[in-house]
Amino acid sequence: MSGRIRVKICGVIHADDAEVAVEAGADLIGLNFVPGSPRCLDLATAEEIANRVSGRIERVAVFRDAAHDEIQRVLRRVDFERVQFHGSESEEEVEEVDLPVIKAIQGADVAAAEEYPGTILLLDHPTEGGGSGNTWNWSEATELIETGIDAILAGGLDPDNVTDALASLGDLLPWGVDVATGVEDAGQRKDPEKVARFIAAVRAAENFD
Secondary structure (H helix, E strand, O other): OOOOOEEEEOOOOOHHHHHHHHHHOOOEEEEEOOOOOOOEOOHHHHHHHHHHOOOOOEEEEEEOOOOHHHHHHHHHHOOOOEEEEOOOOOHHHHHOOOOOEEEEEEOOOHHHHHOOOOOEEEEEOOOOOOOOOOOOOHHHHHHHHHOOOOEEEOOOOOOOOHHHHHHOOOOOOOOEEEEOHHHEOHHHOEOHHHHHHHHHHHHHHHOOO
16 A cells, blocks of 8 residues: 555546556556446456556455346456445345455445444445545544544545545545546546546645644
């Protein structure tokens, strides 16, 4: 890990974009397997991306309410270090996966967080969900982080607002931050300059005294 706050570049759809994330100093990339999403990957493309950056960055498989058999079909074909669940998966479904899990919840919902003890939680927009690019009141995450929960701040982050988002947490640092739309150009491709600026802003924020 290059810093205290992990940076996850999600919704990577091209091997060159995964390379951009690695070179910029990201800690994780997310590969999307959610049907209907503009960033949803077929297995061949996912395998190409994962293989390109093998051993240089953590690769996260992103699912939403997928059947267990479908999850296993993907994990048998493509190598990942983590799985992210972005739907209404139960604690039991989360625990069925052998890999470490990130569980997305809407906003900083304390009751929802308590359903997944010991799991890293991605705090997304309270109503819009993942990939919308809409911002929310990130300071609401302080209550969860204060309790010791490993939280990933997400939902509408970009190079221009991530500094303020982290500052809204006061002296607290999240486990990580997650960005997709905020570092993209047209066609869901990652923009190298935006990725670099986003990561630089996070590193500056975590080192601010």
